[in-house]
Amino acid sequence: MKRIFTSFLLFLTFLAIVGITSCGRKAVLNIYSWAEYVPQEVIEQFEEEFNCRIVYDTYDSNETMYTKLRAGGAGYDIVFPSGDYTSIMIREGMLKNIDRTKIPNLANLDPRVTAKINYDPEHEYSVPYMIGTTGIAVNTRYFSEYPRSWRILEMEEVRGKATLLDDMREVMGAALKTLGYSVNSLEKEQLNEAKELVLLWKDSVAKFDNELFAKGVVSGEFWVVHGYGENIFYEATEDEIEDIDFFIPEEGSTLWIDNMVILKDSKHSDLAHEFINFILRPDISAEISDYLLLPSPNSKAAELLTEEPIYELADLENCEMIEDIGEDLVLFNDIWNEIRFGL
Amino acid sequence: MNRSSLPGIVYSLPGIAWLSFFFLIPYIIIIIYSFLTPGIYGGVTLPFSLESYTRMLTSPGYWELLWQTVWISVMATVICLGLSLPVAYYIATSKRKNLLLTLVVIPFWTNFLVRIFAWMLVLGRTGLVNSFLLWTGLIEQPLQLMYRPATVIVVIVYMYLPYMILPLYSSIEKFDFTLLEAGMDLGANRNEAILKVLIPSIKGGIIAGVILVFIPALGSYAIPDLVGGTEGAMLGNLIAKQLTVARNWPSSSAISMIFLLISTLGLLVYLRMNAIQARVRRFRVREDYMKEQEQ
Known part of the structure; x- marks a missing residue:
């Protein structure tokens, strides 16, 4: 032993x-x-x-x-x-x-x-x-008539078949841009308007999602997703790519580096x-x-x-960088907690 | 000194040290953090403050979310119990116990997250259930089966079912089935015998199973996050959001304290019940003894 x-x-x-x-x-x-x-x-x-x-x-x-x-x-x-x-x-x-x-x-x-x-x-x-932007991807196998705008989320056809990122700054940024404001806005009025818009969108999205949007839009589980183009195209095969339309909404979007x-x-x-x-x-x-x-x-x-990249540097003109807003983050937090958890 | 006479405390020292290090100390840190002020960029700073608690206690939204969390967990636990009792009974009385038990444990061989994703293939818009129903012509449009609060319950039940079956099995297996026959001889029908003889004698297994399912269900994070949709959030998701996105560590610590409170309360009730039972048992033994003496 x-x-x-x-x-x-x-x-x-x-x-x-x-x-x-x-x-x-x-x-x-x-x-x-x-x-x-x-x-x-x-x-x-x-x-x-x-x-x-x-x-x-x-x-x-x-x-x-x-x-x-x-x-x-x-x-x-x-x-x-x-x-x-x-x-x-x-x-x-x-x-x-x-x-x-x-x-x-x-x-x-x-x-x-x-x-x-x-x-x-x-x-x-x-x-x-x-460097890149956050945009909207549509699976055109299921529907082909839509505005190339954030307002696509308000269409009756996409109810329950869309996702928004589970990302406070990205979603609020999209809403602020749709309303013609800065994604870094700290104006209470503007933020409240954006909140109402996101609540409207919330009604039609299936979930707030960071993990499944790419697989989901490629497989047809979701028709319209808010997300990063590189993730979406990474999931798609050569054939599937044909059905995916990724666009930067005409109102502009967020920019990330x-x-x-x-x-x-x-x-x-x-x-x-x-x-x-x-x-x-x-x-x-x-x-x-x-x-x-x-x-x-x-x-x-x-x-x-x-x-050929999904978009060119020149396409990013209308996209605005998300900046650190320090302790004013609490303004966004309160709104986001209300949207996500009803607090 | 004889080696075997070392006091029990010596043997339990490693366990105590482990628990105090990896359970008690983190919890003390969480308690302290919950009374501090959030730093702008995460972390905590002085002064001490009750802000996190007052905000939580005065906002109806927190209570609603707590209610939703408890409700989902209770539903999942009840369904688990209902499904597990017959299964455990069947396994305990079967000749192929080992095979059946292995089958119960097999899902553990696959990663937790992979199994959640598998549910998407089953319940999704293009998933198995919808494809089948479309094929039979029962429905024309796919049903929305995913991303609802009910989906969260279904997946929690699936995930924690083995934790209910196993303790139930082990207590039913020890059960003396002739007692059921005795009960029926004394006039109970089969259902009454099960309800009044079997259930009380496997109470330990039921309580263990309920604890093993309810407590983890309460703290669910990944399941509601992935299959929960816009209305299926639970407290665990809020804790994570407060810690990361909001950078409010005291708030997420304070919400975690709710879990500690609920589990501690549950445990206290359990211990109290055990203590009462033990007293009743002691009392009966003494009664029997006195009767014998009288005779």
Whole structure:
């Protein structure tokens, strides 16, 4: 018995030693990002070129990511927050200053994108990864006559077959835009009007949803969904894509820029800089745009694209960036709690 | 000192340490947070405040949501109990117990979320039920089966059914079925015998099953989030929203306290009932003893 125990212990020690040495050989870069956002091929190419290993962990909303980091989630090197949360994380001192000399490819960024960045115009803490908008997707197999407007949600035909994002700023932003206001409006009157509009929409949507809209609209479970084009087209096969009409409503929509930032307590800062520089390389940037079907924020990547993106940078003129509104968030919260939970 | 005479406390130390670390301390943190002021960007700050509680207690919306949450959980528990009793009875009296028990446990081999998604394939607009009904010509338009409060109940029942069947099975299995025959010999019909003889003797299993289903059902988050629609939200969803989107940690802590309160109350009632029963039992034993003495 004793001998079995000893040999078992020896075996464990052996495993531990093997484990430690093989881990110790390669540096690890810990990325915390949206699901299916960085193509696996890009990750593998980086691992190969820089002889390291990437651990890719995912979140489904800026809020989830931020709460986890605030509650002590540690060990991540690079995170992909959107603009409003980038500015919050800068203000809360959660980010490391980016050494721009280590990222020569910053020069590749399209000035039309950088012009929109007001939360960190000098890229002291953040570098844009992708830019895009939130729109409406319709499955045209089921119905084909509709306005290319947010008002599509008010049509009798779509009752019970539509979804809105379960995202306070996105939904309120859509309503505010429909009414001709700013998505960052803090005017009580305007917010109340927007609330009434969302309550009207709530009557006709099946649910507020962040998880199923893409699969749902492709399968026909939903006819009209509010969501991100890249998620929807990711779910569709070549044939199914034919039936999906994604549009930016004529009233305008929200604009988002997701950024790569390095966390203050990152232990692999050099590798993280290399990663950001790698993403900004024209060939890699084009590969990512082709994968997500989003316009490239990289001016040198434009000619390398092999796929046509869902929309072009020029289409985003009428889209407005969601900005951090600090403690006024409570105005939105109260309205959202009323809409979602009847509080 | 003899090793086997170590006091029980020594053996239970690891358990106590585990519970205090991973259960008690987090709960104390939640209690403290619930009395603090929310930071603008999440977290909590001083001063201490009752704001989260006063807001919760004075807003009728919270009470309605609490009512909806409790109602959904009670319905799910009752349906689970109703479905499980015959199943557990059948398994306990069957010759193929092991096979049947394995079948009950098999769903656990699949991930919880995957099983919720499977319901969408069953109840969805283009799902099995609707396709079948359309095919038979009974309906012309797909029925709205998903995204209703009732859908939440159906899926909760499905998820927690095994937690009701297993304790019921284990108490029915120990039941002496000759007692049923005795009851019927003494004039009870079959239903009366089950109601008055079987049910009281498997009460422990029923209570265990009810606790195991009701408490987790109360704290449901993923099920109402995915299949609940615009009117099927439960308190768990509000807690998550307050913590993340609203960045109001004290508020979500205060709402969590409702759960702690309900479960503690339930447990107290249970303990109290046990204590009363034990006293009754002791009393009867003493009575029997005194009768023997008299004789």
